Every structure is written in C-alpha cells, then in structure tokens.
C-alpha cells in the first residue's frame with residue numbers, strides 16, 4: 001500500500017494506492033464516514049463489478065446507506081444526470097455532513113464532485129476511481145463539473161475530495177481501449193513534468209500493454225505524485241496547474257466536434273501531437289523528440305491524427321478553452337521533454353499549421 005498527501009488551500013487529503021479494498025473501511029472511518037449518511041454513485045458498468053463490495057464494506061460502519069446507478073459515458077456527463085443525483089440526495093435527506101462516494105471513472109467522479117460541491121453549497125465526497133485515467137488524473141485535485149450543450153466541462157467548480165482510494169485490481173475488468181485512454185494522461189505527465197518518467201513509459205510499453213501489475217502500480221504512483229504536487233502548488237489553476245491541460249486545448253475541441261464518440265484520453269493524445277508539433281515549429285523540441293512522442297503514443301494504440309474536419313473549424317472551437325483570456329488563446333507548449341510553458345503569443349498561422357499536422 002502507498003500513500004500520497006495532497007495539500008491544497010481548501011483541503012488536505014490522502015491518496016491511498018492499494019491492490020484491494022482491504023483498507024478502504026479503515027480509511028473511511030479515518031476521514032469521518034462512520035454513522036454518517038452515505039450515498040454511493042456509480043455507473044451501470046461499474047455497478048456490476050464493484051458496487052456490492054463497496055456497499056458491504058460501508059454497511060459495517062453506517063446504517064444510513066444508499067446508492068444510485070447512473071448511465072455510463074461522456075454523453076451523460078450533463079446537468080440532466082446531475083438533477084437525478086440531487087433528487088436522490090433530497091430523497092435520502094442528505095445534508096452538509098453527508099458523504100457522496102464516486103465509484104467509477106472520471107465521468108462519475110467529475111459529476112459526483114460537482115453534485116457534492118453544489119448541494120447545500122457543499123458537502124463531503126470521496127473518490128474511488130476504477131479506470132486508469134481516473135486513478136492517475138481525474139480523481140485528484142478537485143476539478144469537478146459537467147459538459148453543457150456539448151461544451152466540455154464548461155460548468156463546474158473546484159471542490160476537493162476527503163479521500164482518494166485507488167484499488168488497482170479494479171483495472172482487471174477495464175476494457176483495453178479504456179486502458180489506452182488512461183495512457184494518454186500518463187504520457188502527458190511525463191511530457192510536461194518528468195523526462196525520466198517519459199523514458200520509463202517508452203521502455204515499458206510492452207509490459208504496460210500486458211497490464212503487468214507491478215509496472216501499472218509504478219505508473220499510478222508516479223502520476224499521482226506529479227498531479228498532486230502540481231495541484232498542491234496551484235489548486236485553482238492560476239499558474240502551473242494549467243500545464244496539466246497540455247494537449248487539451250485541441251483535444252477538447254476534437255472531443256466536442258466528434259460528438260464525444262472518441263474517448264477523452266484519445267482526444268488528448270491527438271491534441272498532444274498537435275501541441276508537440278507546434279513546439280517543434282518554434283524550435284522547442286527537435287524532430288527526433290517529436291517522432292519519439294508520436295511513437296510512444298502509437299505504442300498504446302492511441303490515435304495521432306484525425307480526418308474529416310476543417311482546420312478552421314477546429315481553430316474556432318479553441319476559443320471556448322478555459323485558458324482563453326479576453327479572446328487570447330493560452331497554449332501549453334513543450335520546452336524539451338519533461339518541461340513546458342504557457343504561451344499566449346502564437347500567431348493564428350502557426351496554430352493552423354499545427355492543426356493541419358493532425359489532419
């Protein structure tokens with residue numbers, strides 16, 4: 001078992017990484033869940049595998065226990081689903097002392113976090129992430145929210161969980177495509193923050209694709225350290241946290257323009273290739289590094305290009321990005337491998353060139 005501490009301005013909490021659910025009960029007691037009202041929210045895929053288990057663990061420590069199963073998928077990450085969660089919370093007479101538990105991937109985690117942030121102006125929530133992507137990224141740092149009219153995460157708030165409990169064995173039931181999607185965010189962590197980590201990912205691609213549990217646990221631990229370090233420095237994304245958005249400006253535009261038929265991690269992979277090419281155009285990485293990045297992304301069966309879209313269509317979408325300030329685009333670019341910077345001075349022509357590179 002491994003423990004990482006997240007220390008943000010609004011809350012301090014632990015990330016527990018374990019290969020089972022054995023220490024979940026004690027960790028729930030430690031954060032104050034005993035005898036409280038608890039509602040577990042999970043989706044209709046995850047419920048089949050892990051809901052009974054988590055409910056059994058909770059039933060020993062509280063009798064005020066309920067659950068709700070929501071439909072899976074990005075297409076359901078919206079205010080309609082949030083309404084059904086609020087209705088459940090009212091039905092169960094939940095209050096500011098109660099706990100919501102997000103059992104599932106990033107879609108469940110983002111929505112449960114948002115419901116918790118807004119119900120009675122905020123109650124407690126706990127993340128039990130079950131996808132690789134949510135274990136390395138979305139469960140940490142308190143970015144919560146939903147899509148609105150197709151705009152990605154456009155409604156949301158910062159609201160930190162009380163605990164992130166990662167049971168790595170839940171990955172055994174995760175479809176391969178979803179494992180690859182998680183690799184998109186993991187590669188991002190290496191590219192923006194740690195060259196050695198990027199090299200480790202490249203070297204171990206075969207073992208990772210075979211779901212070698214030791215290597216996967218290493219990845220989860222190292223990514224959690226990188227992400228918690230960044231959000232502990234900058235909870236509300238005033239500075240360095242924006243670097244976690246590497247690949248996301250174009251990634252989110254592609255996600256929306258493809259009506260959420262591509263996975264988030266896949267769109268981030270495409271967005272990272274475009275941002276890496278832009279970094280190359282500005283002489284911040286060389287051709288070998290660019291090719292290395294593409295090779296690494298492809299080694300996990302992630303896409304590096306798309307078709308059927310016009311460059312201008314993608315370009316116009318970029319201005320809905322949350323890093324845009326007063327209509328000026330802020331873009332994350334690499335400065336070598338393992339470091340990056342936020343730029344707001346890139347001409348349209350260069351950005352269009354970088355978009356054409358992925359078409």
Ligand SMILES: NC(=O)c1ccc[n+]([C@@H]2O[C@H](COP(=O)([O-])OP(=O)(O)OC[C@H]3O[C@@H](n4cnc5c(N)ncnc54)[C@H](O)[C@@H]3O)[C@@H](O)[C@H]2O)c1
Pocket residue numbers: 043044045046049072073074077104105106107108110130131132133134137138139140141142143144153170171172173174175178181182185264265
């Ligand atoms: N808040 C953040 O900081 C942050 C960071 C990264 C991504 N995100 C968001 O996270 C979302 C993507 O998360 P995701 O990739 O986890 O997607 P997801 O929640 O849709 O899960 C992917 C699929 O896997 C299924 N699933 C989950 N766990 C499973 C398991 N153990 N076994 C079998 N099936 C399982 C789900 O039902 C779903 O169909 C996006 O909405 C993205 O915007 C948020």
Ligand SMILES: O=C(O)C(=O)C[C@@H](O)[C@H](O)[C@H](O)COP(=O)(O)O
Pocket residue numbers: 137141143152153185237241242244245248322
């Ligand atoms: O935690 C962060 O900060 C991130 O940017 C992590 C991203 O991987 C994640 O997809 C996030 O939800 C994107 O944030 P957004 O504010 O651009 O929607």
Ligand SMILES: [Zn+2]
Pocket residue numbers: 137185248264268
């Ligand atoms: Zn992301």
